[in-house]
Amino acid sequence: MIRVVLPYHLRTLARVEGEVQLVVQSPVTVHSVIDALEARYPMLCGTIRDHVTLKRRPFVRFFACKEDLSLEPPDTKLPDAIASGAEPFLIVGAMAGG
Amino acid sequence: MSKIRVLVGTKKGAFILTSDGKRQNWEVAGPHFAGWELYHLKGSPVDPNRIYASQTSGWFGQIIQRSDDGGQTWQTPGSNPGELAGPDGMTKGESNKFVYEGEVGTHKWYDGTQHPWEFKRIWHLEPSLTDPNTAYAGAEDAALFKTTDGGKSWHELSGLRRAKGHLWQPGAGGMAVHTILLDPRDAKRIFVAISAAGAFRTDDGGATWKPINRGLQSKYELPDPDAEVGHCVHRIAMHPSRPGVLFMQKHWDVLRSDNAGELWSEVSGNLPTDFGFPIDVHAHEPETIYVVPIKSDSEHYPLDGKLRVYRSRTGGNEWEALTNGLPQKDCYVNVLRDAMAVDSLQPCGIYFGTTGGQVYASPDSGDTWKPIVRDLPAVLSVEVQTLP
Numbered sequence: 001m002i003r004v005v006l007p008y009h010l011r012t013l014a015r016v017e018g019e020v021q022l023v024v025q026s027p028v029t030v031h032s033v034i035d036a037l038e039a040r041y042p043m044l045c046g047t048i049r050d051h052v053t054l055k056r057r058p059f060v061r062f063f064a065c066k067e068d069l070s071l072e073p074p075d076t077k078l079p080d081a082i083a084s085g086a087e088p089f090l091i092v093g094a095m096a097g098g
Numbered sequence: 099m100s101k102i103r104v105l106v107g108t109k110k111g112a113f114i115l116t117s118d119g120k121r122q123n124w125e126v127a128g129p130h131f132a133g134w135e136l137y138h139l140k141g142s143p144v145d146p147n148r149i150y151a152s153q154t155s156g157w158f159g160q161i162i163q164r165s166d167d168g169g170q171t172w173q174t175p176g177s178n179p180g181e182l183a184g185p186d187g188m189t190k191g192e193s194n195k196f197v198y199e200g201e202v203g204t205h206k207w208y209d210g211t212q213h214p215w216e217f218k219r220i221w222h223l224e225p226s227l228t229d230p231n232t233a234y235a236g237a238e239d240a241a242l243f244k245t246t247d248g249g250k251s252w253h254e255l256s257g258l259r260r261a262k263g264h265l266w267q268p269g270a271g272g273m274a275v276h277t278i279l280l281d282p283r284d285a286k287r288i289f290v291a292i293s294a295a296g297a298f299r300t301d302d303g304g305a306t307w308k309p310i311n312r313g314l315q316s317k318y319e320l321p322d323p324d325a326e327v328g329h330c331v332h333r334i335a336m337h338p339s340r341p342g343v344l345f346m347q348k349h350w351d352v353l354r355s356d357n358a359g360e361l362w363s364e365v366s367g368n369l370p371t372d373f374g375f376p377i378d379v380h381a382h383e384p385e386t387i388y389v390v391p392i393k394s395d396s397e398h399y400p401l402d403g404k405l406r407v408y409r410s411r412t413g414g415n416e417w418e419a420l421t422n423g424l425p426q427k428d429c430y431v432n433v434l435r436d437a438m439a440v441d442s443l444q445p446c447g448i449y450f451g452t453t454g455g456q457v458y459a460s461p462d463s464g465d466t467w468k469p470i471v472r473d474l475p476a477v478l479s480v481e482v483q484t485l486p
Contacts, residue, residue: 009133009158013174042191043177047158051195059157093157 002033003088010048010091014041019088028083030062031074048091063090102441103168103483104449105149106457107136110475112151114169117470121447121461124470130172131163138222138436138479139169145230146483150249152220152235160219162193162235162249176250192251196220196235196243199256205239206267215239215259222436222479224278228285236275240266240292242304255304258290262309262327269294269330276435277334281341289334289344289359296329297346299359310359314348332375333435337384345387345414347377347435352389354414365414370401376438380463381446385413388440388448388464390433399430407450409464423467424458431456436479443484451477 004020011017022036031054038045049056054074056062061070065079065087081087104115111129130136131153139151147168153161163172175193196217207213218238226232231248241259243252258275266273273294281287286303289310296311309326320328330349337343346353346362351372353362366372371391380386387410393401400406404427407420431454441447448460455474460467 007157009155012132013158013161038191041177043161043174043193045191046160046194051192052197057157057159 001085002028002036002082003085004033004037005088005090006044007091007093009093010044013043013047016041021085024083026083028078029075030069030072030078030089033078033089034074059094061092061094063092100443101485102443102447103141103146103485104439104457104459104470105139105141105169105479105481105483106451106474106477107138107151107436107479108451108455108475108477109135112136112139112153112169113471113474115457115470119443121441121443121459122468124459126471127169129475130169131161134161135219136478137219138481140223140225140481141168141483142225142230142233143227146485148225148230148248150223150225150233152223154219160194160196160217162220162223162252164193164249175248193249196237196241196252197254198241198259199254203259203263205263205273206265208267212264215241217241218272219274221274221276222278224280227280227282234278234280234288236278236290238272238274239268240273240275240295242275242278242288242290244304255300257300257305258298258307261298261307263295265327266292266295267328277331279334279336279341279344282338283341287341287358289336291331291334291346293332294328294330296327297331297334297344297359310355311362312360313355313362314353315351315364316349319349333377335377335379335387337379340384343384343413345377345379347374347389349373349395352377352414365410367410367415367417369408369417370406374433375435376433376450378438378440378448380448381440381442382444383411383446386411386463387413388438389417390438390450392432398432403428403430405429405431405452407448407460407464407467420460420464420467422465423460429454434478437477439480439482441482441484447482449480449482451480453477 001021002024100119106113111132113128117124137152142148149165151163204212220235222236224234235243242255277291279289298307300307314329333347342358344355352366405424408417431452438450451457453476457470
C-alpha cells in the first residue's frame with residue numbers, strides 16, 4: 001500500500017481523514033500515484049495537476065522522504081520507502097499568497 | 099407561507115440565509131466549503147433545490163459543486179463511483195474540466211501583444227430556465243461553457259470568442275464572462291457581458307455571437323468612439339417580462355437599451371457618481387432599477403462614506419437615494435457586480451452583500467434596510483430564491 005498525505009483542503013474535498021492508502025502497480029512514480037489517487041477520488045482530478053497537460057499546478061508541491069520532488073519528471077521512480085509504505089508521499093499546498 | 103433562501107458566495111466559503119416571507123428573522127447556515135473562494139451559487143428556476151456553486155482556489159483550481167437538497171448537502175457532479183464510468187471502467191472526475199474548444203487562440207495583452215487564453219476560474223453560473231441539468235458557466239479567461247448533464251461535464255460555446263476575441267484585453271480585475279442573461283421568450287437568445295470586452299448576444303443558441311456595444315462611450319479608456327469591443331461592462335440586467343430591455347452598469351455610466359442591445363443610451367441622470375458594479379431590476383416593476391454608486395475607479399467605496407442604494411422608478415435618469423437602515427457615515431465597503439439580487443414576493447425584496455461582509459435586505463423594495471449578517475468574509479455574490 002502506498003500512503004499519501006493530502007493537504008487540508010483536498011482532504012475535505014475528497015471527504016477523507018488522515019492518510020489515504022492506495023494500491024499502485026510498480027513502478028511507483030509521482031504519475032502512477034496520482035493516477036491511482038484520481039481514480040479512487042475523482043473529485044481530485046484537476047486539483048493537483050492539469051486535466052489535459054497533466055502538469056503539476058503551480059502551488060502544489062510533492063515531497064517524499066524529506067526530498068522535494070516537485071521539479072522531478074513525473075515518471076521518476078519514487079524511493080523504496082514510499083513504494084513499501086514505510087514513508088508517506090506528501091502532496092502539499094505551497095506557501096504562497098504573501 | 100413563502101420562504102426566502104439567499105445564497106451568498108464569499109472569499110472564504112458559502113453561506114445560506116433563510117427566512118419566512120416576512121423577511122425579518124433569518125437563519126444563517128455555513129460556511130460551506132470553508133476556506134475556498136465561492137464566486138457564485140445559483141439555483142435552478144425549475145428545481146430550486148438544485149443549486150450549482152463555483153468553488154475556486156489559487157492552489158487547487160476550479161471545483162463545481164451541486165446540491166440537490168437546497169444546499170444541505172453537496173457533491174462534485176459525476177464523482178460518485180459508477181456514476182460516470184469511462185471506457186476503462188474508471189470514474190471520471192470532469193465536473194471541473196473546462197477546456198477551450200479547438201485552437202486555444204489568443205487575445206490582446208496589456209502590452210498590445212497577443213496572449214493565449216488561460217482558464218482561471220468560473221465567475222458566474224446560470225442554470226437553464228427549463229432544464230435543471232442544463233447550466234451555463236462564465237469563465238475567466240473569458241469564455242462561456244455549457245453542461246447538459248447536471249455539471250458532470252462542460253463544453254465551450256466557442257463562437258463567443260470568435261466575436262473579435264483577439265481584440266479583448268483584460269482589465270485590472272481580469273477578463274471574465276461575469277453576466278449571463280437567458281431570454282425567457284426565446285431559448286436561442288443569450289446575453290453575456292465581459293469585463294473590458296463588452297456585451298454580446300447570440301440569437302442561435304450560442305453558435306454565433308455579435309458585440310452589442312453601440313452607444314457606449316468610454317472616452318478615456320477607449321478613445322475610438324466606434325469601437326465594437328473593449329468596453330468595460332460591469333453588469334447587465336433585464337426584467338423577464340421585457341427581455342428586449344436591458345440595463346447596464348458600465349465602468350462609468352448607467353445605460354439602457356430598448357432593442358436587445360442594438361443601441362444603448364445613458365440614463366445616469368442625477369446619480370452622484372455613475373461608477374459602480376451591480377445593477378438589478380425590481381421583480382414586479384420593469385422600469386424600477388437599482389444601482390450602488392461607488393466614488394470612482396480609483397476609490398472603490400461609497401461617496402462620502404455613505405452607503406446608498408439608488409432607485410429609479412423611471413427606467414433611469416431620475417434617481418432617489420435609499421438610505422434608511424444603511425450606514426451613513428464612515429462606510430468604505432464595495433458592492434461587487436454579482437452581489438445584488440431581488441426576490442419575487444410582494445413587496446419585492448432587494449438584497450446586496452459588501453466587501454465588508456455585510457448582507458443587507460430590504461423587504462419593501464428598498465425603502466428600509468437591515469443587515470441579515472454583518473461579519474461574513476468579503477461577499478462576492480448574492481442570489482435569492484423565492485420558495486413556495
